[in-house]
Amino acid sequence: MKTYYSSGKLLLTGEYAVLDGALCLALPTVFGQQLKITHITDPIIQWTSRDHDHTVWFQETISLDNLHDISERAISGMTTSEILLQVLGLARQLNPEFLSENSGFEVITQLEFPRKWGLGTSSTLITNIAQWADVDPYVLLEKTFGGSGYDIACAQSKSPLLYQLHEYRPRVVPIDFKPPFSSSLFFVYLNRKQDSREAIRNYRNQDGNPKDLVAQITALTKAIVACNQLEKFESLLRQHESLIADALELPTVKESLFPDYPRMVKSLGAWGGDFVLAVGGDKERDYFRKKGYKTIIPYTEMIA
Structure with missing residues (x-):
């Protein structure tokens, strides 16, 4: 075997x-x-x-x-x-x-x-x-x-x-990415699965200059990897969400599902389903539970 x-x-x-x-x-x-x-x-x-x-x-x-x-x-x-x-x-x-x-x-x-x-x-x-x-x-x-x-x-x-x-x-x-604020990060399953192949087709159908987007996203990725302050991390994620939202001509997941959430929520992979990354503590996790999202996994229990 x-x-x-x-x-x-x-x-x-x-x-x-x-x-x-x-x-x-x-x-x-x-x-x-x-x-x-x-x-x-x-x-x-x-x-x-x-x-x-x-x-x-x-x-x-x-x-x-x-x-x-x-x-x-x-x-x-x-x-x-x-x-x-x-x-x-x-x-x-x-x-x-x-x-x-x-x-x-x-x-x-x-x-x-x-x-x-x-x-x-x-x-x-x-x-x-x-x-x-x-x-x-x-x-x-x-x-x-x-x-x-x-x-x-x-x-x-x-x-x-x-x-x-x-x-x-x-x-x-391979990199050593261990944010010092990882205890303030958690993943929430949105109770629906997204077809990544369909999402890619939708992205390809959008107009726009991919070179500009590529340069901006690359710069943000480098900044996020180097970031060691939670507030700055949230700001960088916010910028990233805004860029992708403009490219897809779609609202962000925070705008569409969690407009009253006080901290940052970011889509992961194909927009519209699967998991999101959220920033917050126990109080913020209760926010998602009250909305019916039962699968909430701390960052350190999800990431290798």
């Missing part, structure tokens, strides 16, 4: 603009996904996916013969079974020795976070399969789900990192 593991992800800065080359601050989470493989004699893959509570959310038996005729195509609209077949087939194309034996495998994936949280069910799967197949996870991502690849960098990292696309290739720099 072999076991592979990848970390989940949150994007603190650079959402959307990272696609055009902005420097972003990405945070691997303490929650991830495990993939275990065991050899079996039959030339099939017996696949089982388990959620954080160990309930089975997906099960499939795949004949290895079905991996021969996979062609690269958009996965939007595919079923889970079709997506899995696509990922495995393309991994095999990248490494013809992968799944080339006459025997098969029992595969079990185990999430450490609820799928609905949006912490990287797909990116951790891609990275785990890439490790198993001995292929480049960024290439496998590009051929399947697409995106900037920051989530792949997080999946392979044990610490916060700076991520940037340079001539369409990832640059990853």
Whole structure:
């Protein structure tokens, strides 16, 4: 039996603009996904996916013969079974020795976070399969789900990192990002999941000069990494939210959901769902609880 593991992800800065080359601050989470493989004699893959509570959310038996005729195509609209077949087939194309034996495998994936949280069910799967197949996870991502690849960098990292696309290739720099005010930061789940692929399409449809946005977001990312004062940190987050709101022509999450909240709230990754970062203490956390947001996680309990 072999076991592979990848970390989940949150994007603190650079959402959307990272696609055009902005420097972003990405945070691997303490929650991830495990993939275990065991050899079996039959030339099939017996696949089982388990959620954080160990309930089975997906099960499939795949004949290895079905991996021969996979062609690269958009996965939007595919079923889970079709997506899995696509990922495995393309991994095999990248490494013809992968799944080339006459025997098969029992595969079990185990999430450490609820799928609905949006912490990287797909990116951790891609990275785990890439490790198993001995292929480049960024290439496998590009051929399947697409995106900037920051989530792949997080999946392979044990610490916060700076991520940037340079001539369409990832640059990853691990950093020691431990804000002295981290006890005043927490994450709130918005009780809804956002489709990141749809969000990217919406961003691409907006007019505007991406070069200006890239330069401004890159400067803000550097300032946020260097910041050691909470008030300044909030100010930088506010500037960041304003820039992305203008680029998307959308209200900020604070304006749309929490206009009376006294401190800063920032969207993370695709706007409109998943988690937000909030600033405050116990009193402020009660604000969210009273509004029906039950999943509230301190920064130090979420970030690796």
